[in-house]
Amino acid sequence: xxxxxxxxxxxxxxxxxxxxxxxxxxxxxxxxxxxxxxxxxxxxxxxxxxxxxxxxxxxxxxxxxxxxxxxxxxxxxxxxxxxxxxxxxxxxxxxxxxxxxxxxxxxxxxxxxxxxxxxxxxxxxxxxxxxxxxxxxxxxxxxxxxxxxxxxxxxxxxxxxxxxxxxxxxxxxxxxxxxxxxxxxxxxxxxxxxxxxxxxxxxxxxxxxxxxxxxxxxxxxxxxxxxxxxxxxxxxxxxxxxxxxxxxxxxxxxxxxxxxx
Amino acid sequence: xxxxxxxxxxxxxxxxxxxxxxxxxxxxxxxxxxxxxxxxxxxxxxxxxxxxxxxxxxxxxxxxxxxxxxxxxxxxxxxxxxxxxxxxxxxxxxxxxxxxxxxxxxxxxxxxxxxxxxxxxxxxxxxxxxxxxxxxxxxxxxxxxxxxxxxxxxxxxxxxxxxxxxxxxxxxxxxxxxxxxxxxxxxxxxxxxxxxxxxxxxxxxxxxxxxxxxxxxxxxxxxxxxxxxxxxxxxxxxxxxxxxxxxxxxxxxxxxxxxxxxxxxxxxxxxxxxxxxxxxxxxxxxxxxxxxxxxxxxxxxxxxxxxxxxxxxxxxxxxxxxxxxxxxxxxxxxxxxxxxxxxxxxxxxxxxxxxxxxxx
Numbered sequence: 001x002x003x004x005x006x007x008x009x010x011x012x013x014x015x016x017x018x019x020x021x022x023x024x025x026x027x028x029x030x031x032x033x034x035x036x037x038x039x040x041x042x043x044x045x046x047x048x049x050x051x052x053x054x055x056x057x058x059x060x061x062x063x064x065x066x067x068x069x070x071x072x073x074x075x076x077x078x079x080x081x082x083x084x085x086x087x088x089x090x091x092x093x094x095x096x097x098x099x100x101x102x103x104x105x106x107x108x109x110x111x112x113x114x115x116x117x118x119x120x121x122x123x124x125x126x127x128x129x130x131x132x133x134x135x136x137x138x139x140x141x142x143x144x145x146x147x148x149x150x151x152x153x154x155x156x157x158x159x160x161x162x163x164x165x166x167x168x169x170x171x172x173x174x175x176x177x178x179x180x181x182x183x184x185x186x187x188x189x190x191x192x193x194x195x196x197x198x199x200x201x202x203x204x205x206x207x208x209x210x211x212x213x214x215x216x217x218x219x220x221x222x223x224x225x226x227x228x229x230x231x232x233x234x235x236x237x238x239x240x241x242x243x244x245x246x247x248x249x250x251x252x253x254x255x256x257x258x259x260x261x
Numbered sequence: 262x263x264x265x266x267x268x269x270x271x272x273x274x275x276x277x278x279x280x281x282x283x284x285x286x287x288x289x290x291x292x293x294x295x296x297x298x299x300x301x302x303x304x305x306x307x308x309x310x311x312x313x314x315x316x317x318x319x320x321x322x323x324x325x326x327x328x329x330x331x332x333x334x335x336x337x338x339x340x341x342x343x344x345x346x347x348x349x350x351x352x353x354x355x356x357x358x359x360x361x362x363x364x365x366x367x368x369x370x371x372x373x374x375x376x377x378x379x380x381x382x383x384x385x386x387x388x389x390x391x392x393x394x395x396x397x398x399x400x401x402x403x404x405x406x407x408x409x410x411x412x413x414x415x416x417x418x419x420x421x422x423x424x425x426x427x428x429x430x431x432x433x434x435x436x437x438x439x440x441x442x443x444x445x446x447x448x449x450x451x452x453x454x455x456x457x458x459x460x461x462x463x464x465x466x467x468x469x470x471x472x473x474x475x476x477x478x479x480x481x482x483x484x485x486x487x488x489x490x491x492x493x494x495x496x497x498x499x500x501x502x503x504x505x506x507x508x509x510x511x512x513x514x515x516x517x518x519x520x521x522x523x524x525x526x527x528x529x530x531x532x533x534x535x536x537x538x539x540x541x542x543x544x545x546x547x548x549x550x551x552x553x554x555x556x557x558x559x560x561x562x563x564x565x566x567x568x569x570x571x572x573x574x575x576x577x578x579x580x581x582x583x584x585x586x587x588x589x590x591x592x593x594x595x596x597x598x599x600x601x602x603x604x605x606x607x608x609x610x611x612x613x614x615x616x617x618x619x620x621x
Contacts, residue, residue, distance in 0.1 A: 161495045
């Protein structure tokens, strides 16, 4: 059953990624097709997660691959808030290929299957894994917005005649949204991390994933201080958000097993 | 009723000729009233075109009158009829016949002409559908979104950087003609011009050649410097984008023109349907009258039941032929209606009555 739901979700996300690429070249009906791909894919993935939850004994995303599956769902869900608006369709160009790729990796690693009973309590996993992944999803979206900002800024600086063709959000809007998204996502990550640290209660079994998470948290914390305290705007703020995102990706792909062992 | 359009535009006549027959709204309304003469007429006159739309039973006469009103012989005119005339108006309203495809002003001008014209059912439907087609093209394609002049390109780029310009205060450097146009474009997008400054006592332009602003400014973070060549490139790209969108707009306009053709074709079938209903009702009433002797013993309530049942039988028998007639009129034209007239013997009684009157 889970497999039956995984493939339609992946195909819908893949279709959305391709359609967004086409829409960037020739804006029009492909954009609508892409938006529907995101909506349908997200609904099918929701069903997949429901099936996983109903079959599992406890919290079903406590493996690395399972958490990746949940992470993709959160990222796409967060994107849907803006993605339905025509001006934010370009954001899909960054988000959807990433979502399709991560979902495929998650499946290959067994993240779409039901898991057995976890050694952790369900409440702890919901608070810790749920909040950390929600925070990462928000930071991923902020990075996509930052990438879109840098791309558009480059077009403007280079006097590209095509700059108005894409009907992208203005630089000021993107800059504002990057700041706001990080400001919402970082507290979620902080709470999730706090739940994890509270469970450790001074134990010394810190793994590299925890260290990397703290580093990412520091980068985004610095981003907020620099943006709202020092007044960093535009390119510098966007690059900082992207540096943080490199760490987020490393967290998901570089150290897959040690934290979940 | 046949739709006819006679007129000239920038495609046929230079401005020196167009200005000779250009009319203000009041004069256009007066000409439409005069030309309608019991029929329907609308005069559309803009700086790029003057066109007369007439709905008249005799298209030759309508063309002749419209041509005479536009000083035919002195000016080269185009004449279109029926579907071609409707399609032309839809293209005009969509901005597809304009110098800059998708320009927005024409839609308001078509509306003004419609509102000041002498419209009946045909031109009313034609112009309302043309306005609908014009709006649909602008909503469903990007034909009117990109800037078509240097000043509007500058304002659009400012909006791309700063977002909503509502409430933004702009310092305008330069007081020349281009600055004035840029100011208009910025104000149209919600900005307010807080100050205008000039490099010299004379009028100077920020988009001047030689350039007034050091190109090195473009290297600064957060600064976006566009000279006149850059803006011209944006305009050229945006115009080519408009032409690409125009191909999609043509499809929408053709669909709307087809809808109008179907509606007009359905008008041809209305008299035949009315005649069919009259004939059926006359047979029903006649047969009931013949049977009056045998129905004499019926109560009032039973009589009403018989009336109702026979009416329902007639209506049910006619339902499918009427639906088919309406469908066929839209797809197969007047030939099908003639066949139906022949098949049901419609209009024979009217013709016989006319013949009798002529014989007397």
